[in-house]
Amino acid sequence: MKNILFLTTEIPFPLDNGGRIRTYNLLKAMENDFRVDLVCFSEKKDNELSINELKKICFDVKVVHKIFTNSSSKITLMKNMLKGLFSEKPFIVSKFIDNKYRTIVKDMTESVKYDYIIADHLNICGYLDQLDLSKVILSEHNCEYLILERRYLEEKNFLKKLYIKNEYIKTEKYEKNICKKVAKTIMLTEEDKSKLIDESYKGENVEIIPICIEDLYVKKQYSKEIKNILFLGTMSWYPNEQGIRWFLDNVWTDMKKTYEDLNLYIVGKNPSESILKQSSDSVIVTGYVDDVNEYIEKCDLCVVPLFIGGGMRVKILECMSKGIPVISTSIGAEGIKYTDNNEIVIANTCDEFIESVGKLKDYEFYEKIKDNAFKLINDEYSLSSLRYKLKNVMK
DSSP: OEEEEEEEEEOOOSOOSHHHHHHHHHHHHHTTTEEEEEEEEESOSOOHHHHHHHTTTOSEEEEEEOOOSSGGGHHHHHHHHHHHTTOSSOHHHHTTOOHHHHHHHHHHHHHSOOSEEEEESGGGGGGGGGSOGGGEEEEOSSOHHHHHHHHHHHOOOHHHHHHHHHHHHHHHHHHHHHHHHSSEEEESOHHHHHHHOBTTBOOTTEEEOOOOBOOOOOOOOOOSSOOEEEEESOTTSHHHHHHHHHHIIIIIHHHHHHSTTOEEEEEOSOOOHHHHTTOOSSEEEEESOSOTHHHHHHOSEEEEOOSSOOSOOHHHHHHHHTTOOEEEOTTTTTTOOOOBTTTBEEOOSHHHHHHHHHHHTSHHHHHHHHHHHHHHHHHHSBHHHHHHHHHHHHO
């Protein structure tokens, strides 16, 4: 059995955000064919339950405790961002460089002969200088510079705009350079791959493997009315924050006027103060929840109003696999092999979101979207499909 060293950012359990679900399913897809050692970060000190769960699919699990986001680290964060202005590495990479993590990687590569090394996220590539790049497979969750470029175009604050421009230009150069150097790069979508290609690099070593999920379909009973609408996503990820704010500011009031008795559930950890202030009888901001299935079962459809992003949205595939129709922007649905009004409903404006709810109030249309979406998951995004594609990349 061949050995894999799997390097990632956050511990991929519990499965409470899209990044963790994608990483966990990569590990799950390899469990029967490879011996996998996992190295990751965690902001929590107590990870015993997560480690025990991960050891069911990994041979060894090493966790480095590091605080990235809470208030006690804000001064350090600002210092690092300022230092990053003068670094060749983008901030999303330099923030994950840690001496303890580096030592663990060094010790493991000296004690075990690894056939493959998977760098999960561009963010973890600060450790590639100590690895044999001929064995490295970079697994990208997004085209990272594209997210920054889209955020730069949206930003109105002049100083923030300058900083983001500097970061996206730096990230683009770094990301393309890394993709050229490693043995293989896995991208989620052709759209993301196209952003890495230029005259000097044709992407010959890039493979497309979309997000895949376990088959978790639960037959949802539709009561022939739409009452509860779901927005699902980690709120500290800027595209989610920006998307739901746009929806609340531009769509929700008119949608409520058009269709009575609607409720909006905003489910995801780390909601900002501005989102929390939107809480009302009809807008329920849950923050972190242990089990999103409770809210998927409660809600009649999911909205994905994203205008910034890259890669694929796990939340769309998850809702499709569990029998809840999705209304998404074109950018939100990027990378998914859908036909509009067949497996998903596409809406890019306020009026289109409101009209889409009206379409889904038709029982036959609702059932068609739900059933076609589930078939799409089975055909294109199942765990067995991921296992097959990964083995081909390893070959």
